[in-house]
Amino acid sequence: MALSYDNAVNLSATALEIGRVIGCVERAMMAVAARLETELKVFELHRSEWARSQPGRYVVIQGERALENFFDDYGAAFNAGLKEFGIGQSFLVKQIWIEEPLYFVA
Numbered sequence: 001m002a003l004s005y006d007n008a009v010n011l012s013a014t015a016l017e018i019g020r021v022i023g024c025v026e027r028a029m030m031a032v033a034a035r036l037e038t039e040l041k042v043f044e045l046h047r048s049e050w051a052r053s054q055p056g057r058y059v060v061i062q063g064e065r066a067l068e069n070f071f072d073d074y075g076a077a078f079n080a081g082l083k084e085f086g087i088g089q090s091f092l093v094k095q096i097w098i099e100e101p102l103y104f105v106a
Helices: 005-035 037-053 074-085
Strands: 058-062 092-095
Touching: 037 058, 037 092, 058 074, 074 092
Parallel strands: none
Antiparallel strands: 058 092
């Protein structure tokens, strides 16, 4: 089946729109990563210590402060972050491993 000129133009416009959406998503992800840069540095600073004492558990960090408690699941950690810092405030919930696990999806 041959592609008509109109269909080609529509496909081109759709591809441009998809590119714009992907660009927006990438910029949003970079903005979130930049906002959590301090929290990620704090995590890296304490990673080996926490990996020995709290492997597989979750930590909550805002700014340079980590909550004293560690959590067994993401939901409990996230709820503790909301309770401590409030809705609309950014904070990091991160599972503690010495090395980040790799996941393969086939």
